Amino acid sequence: MALVWRLVPALLALGTLSCDFQPEVEPGPSPLSGGRFASVRIEYRQPAGCENAPTACGNLVVFFGSWMKPGQEIYLQDAAGSGVWTGVATNVPVNWPPSDEPHYVRVFDPHLVDTPTGGVTAARLQIGGQAIYFYDQPGTPKESGLIYVDDNGVGRNPY
Numbered sequence: 001m002a003l004v005w006r007l008v009p010a011l012l013a014l015g016t017l018s019c020d021f022q023p024e025v026e027p028g029p030s031p032l033s034g035g036r037f038a039s040v041r042i043e044y045r046q047p048a049g050c051e052n053a054p055t056a057c058g059n060l061v062v063f064f065g066s067w068m069k070p071g072q073e074i075y076l077q078d079a080a081g082s083g084v085w086t087g088v089a090t091n092v093p094v095n096w097p098p099s100d101e102p103h104y105v106r107v108f109d110p111h112l113v114d115t116p117t118g119g120v121t122a123a124r125l126q127i128g129g130q131a132i133y134f135y136d137q138p139g140t141p142k143e144s145g146l147i148y149v150d151d152n153g154v155g156r157n158p159y
Contacts (some may be wrong), residue, residue, distance in 0.1 A: 036094035038153040044085045044107050045124040052114035059110035061085040066104035067093050096150040102158050104144035130155030
């Protein structure tokens, strides 16, 4: 009888190892795609004259896009004193063909600080090789250009 009592715990341990008490879980949905992004070339042609105090005219032109978070603005570089400022925006959400709102883009130009826009403009701006033709609130400090971006980083005007 003592032998039987010694075998009982061993048999119970062996029996619990072979049992699976967890129910089968059905696989969940597939992960969402991360979206599409592109790098976009930015070009801004600065007006020849400085419309404000000369001390601010030497500052850099700054680019802003509606997809950017604070601190992600891009300081454009003057292309060899030509008055054309250039840069590249990376991780721009692709929104062409239009399925969403266009991106709102603009620059801060230190040459235009004393104008009615306070230095903010979307005029003379090219995004992905496309000149901006459609504006939101033109001639105000909230002036922005509207643009779509395709998978190749090419700008597309709305309409």
